[in-house]
Amino acid sequence: MSRFTVEVLVTPRPGLLDPQGKAIHHALSSLGYDAVDEVRVGKAIYLEVTAASPEAARERVEEMCRKLLANPVTEDFRVTASENGGAAR
Amino acid sequence: MNVAIITFPGSNCDQDCHRSVDVAGGSPSYVWHRETSLSGADAVVVPGGFAHGDYLRPGAIARFSPIMDSVVDFARGGGLVVGICNGFQVLCEAGLLPGALLRNESLRFQSHDCTMRVERADTVYTSEYREGQVIRMPLSHADGNYYADPETLAELEDGGRVVFRYCDASGAVSELANPNGSLNNIAGIVNARGNVLGMMPHPDRAFDPALGSVDGLPLFTSLVGALARAEVA
Numbered sequence: 204m205s206r207f208t209v210e211v212l213v214t215p216r217p218g219l220l221d222p223q224g225k226a227i228h229h230a231l232s233s234l235g236y237d238a239v240d241e242v243r244v245g246k247a248i249y250l251e252v253t254a255a256s257p258e259a260a261r262e263r264v265e266e267m268c269r270k271l272l273a274n275p276v277t278e279d280f281r282v283t284a285s286e287n288g289g290a291a292r
Numbered sequence: 293m294n295v296a297i298i299t300f301p302g303s304n305c306d307q308d309c310h311r312s313v314d315v316a317g318g319s320p321s322y323v324w325h326r327e328t329s330l331s332g333a334d335a336v337v338v339p340g341g342f343a344h345g346d347y348l349r350p351g352a353i354a355r356f357s358p359i360m361d362s363v364v365d366f367a368r369g370g371g372l373v374v375g376i377c378n379g380f381q382v383l384c385e386a387g388l389l390p391g392a393l394l395r396n397e398s399l400r401f402q403s404h405d406c407t408m409r410v411e412r413a414d415t416v417y418t419s420e421y422r423e424g425q426v427i428r429m430p431l432s433h434a435d436g437n438y439y440a441d442p443e444t445l446a447e448l449e450d451g452g453r454v455v456f457r458y459c460d461a462s463g464a465v466s467e468l469a470n471p472n473g474s475l476n477n478i479a480g481i482v483n484a485r486g487n488v489l490g491m492m493p494h495p496d497r498a499f500d501p502a503l504g505s506v507d508g509l510p511l512f513t514s515l516v517g518a519l520a521r522a523e524v525a
Contacts, residue, residue: 219439220473222399271356274349274385276392277439 206287207260209252213273213280214245248272257284293318293519296333298363298379300325300343300354305376308496309339315499316512318519325357334519335372336363338379340432340494350393350435351381360386372416372515373488377433380480380490389483389490390448391440396433397473403432405505406471406493408479409459412452415482416518417489420510426463427456427507429498431471436492438474438481448481456480456491 215221221243228242250267254260261284264272273280295313299306299322306322313320323330325343330336343354354360360382367373367388375383383389396402405428413423421427440448448454456479460469465477472492480491495508 220394220397220437222395222397222473226399271352272348274352274392276384276390276441277394 204253204255207252207254207257207284208287209250209260209264209282209284211248211250211264211268211272211280211282212245213248213268213278215243216277216279219277245278251287252284254284257286260284293335293516293523294333295320295335295337295515295519296323296330297321297337297339298323298325298359299339300341300357302343302345303339303341303378305340305378305494305496308494309337309376312496312499312508312512313337313516316509316516318512318516323359325354325359328358328362330359330362330366333366334522335515336366336374338363338373338375338382339496340377340379343378343382346378346435349385350378351383351385354378354382355386364388367483367488370485370487372518374417374511374515375488375490376496377431377436377492377494380492381435383488383490388488389481390444391438391481393433393435393492394437394439394473395435396437396471401432401434402436402471403430404471405429406431406479407459407461407469408456408493409463409465410455411457412455412482415455415486415489415514417482417511417514418455419517420514424463426459426461428505429493429495429508431493433472433492436472436474438472438478438492440475445475448478449476451484453482453484454478454480455482455489456493
C-alpha cells in the first residue's frame with residue numbers, strides 16, 4: 204500500500220448558469236482582458252489516500268464523488284491520483 | 293399529531309418551526325440529528341439554517357446525518373415531510389425532491405419579504421390557502437436558485453407539482469419578482485406522491501401579526517389538519 208495525493212476538480216455542468224464565473228468574466232473584461240470568452244468556477248479538493256495503486260485510489264475517490272463530493276444534478280467531477288509528493292498540487 | 297423538528301448543528305429555525313407547529317395546534321418535539329429514530333412522529337419538519345455549516349454544498353453533509361435514514365424511510369412510506377429553506381436543500385440532496393438549489397443569481401445573500409402565488413391549494417400542506425392566493429413571508433438564503441434539468445422541470449410543471457411561485461404583489465409571475473434566479477420562479481415543490489414539500493421562503497417566520505405576516509400559518513394548520521383527519525380515519 205502507498206499514499207497518493209488525489210485531486211478532485213468539481214465543475215458546474217455545461218450549460219448551467221454560473222453567476223460567479225460571469226462576475227469574474229466581467230471583472231476581467233473591465234481590466235482589459237478582452238480575449239476571455241468564458242469563465243467557469245469550480246472547486247478543487249485534495250485528498251491523501253492510502254491504496255494499492257493509483258487506479259485503486261482514483262476509483263475509491265470517484266465513488267466518494269458520486270456519493271458526497273459532487274452533486275450529479277449540477278456538477279461534473281474529474282479525479283487524478285499521483286504518487287505522494289507528485290505533481291498533483 | 294406529533295411533529296418532529298430535526299435539529300442539525302447549525303440549524304437556526306428549529307425554534308421558529310417548533311413555535312409554528314405549536315400555534316397551529318400540533319405537538320412539536322425536537323429530534324437531534326444524531327438520533328436514529330423519529331420516535332413515532334406523525335410528520336417531520338426539516339428546518340432552515342446552515343446545517344453542518346453548509347460546508348461542501350448546503351445540505352450535502354446533513355443528508356448523511358444519522359437521523360436521515362429514518363427521514364428517508366418515513367418519506368418513502370408516505371409520511372409527511374416538509375423542508376424549509378436549508379431543509380429544502382437537505383431534501384434535494386437526500387434525493388427526496390428533484391433538482392438542486394444553486395447560488396442566487398445576484399451572488400448576494402437575499403434577506404427580505406417576498407410574495408408568492410399559491411399554485412396548488414389541494415395538497416396536504418396548502419388546503420388552508422386558496423388557489424391563486426398571493427401570500428407574503430420572509431426569505432433568507434444565499435442558495436435558493438432552483439434548478440432542474442429540462443425533463444425534470446417539465447415533469448414538475450406537467451404534474452402540477454409547483455406549489456408556490458414567486459410573483460409581484462398583484463400575483464403576476466415576472467422576472468422582476470424572482471429574487472434568486474429560480475427556474476420558472478419556483479419557490480416550492482412537492483414530490484410526485486405529494487407527501488414531501490420543499491420551499492425556500494419561511495412560513496415559520498410568518499405565523500403571528502407581531503412578525504409582520506401571518507401568511508405562513510395556514511401551511512402549518514393545513515399540515516396539522518391533515519394529520520388530525522388521518523387520525524380519525
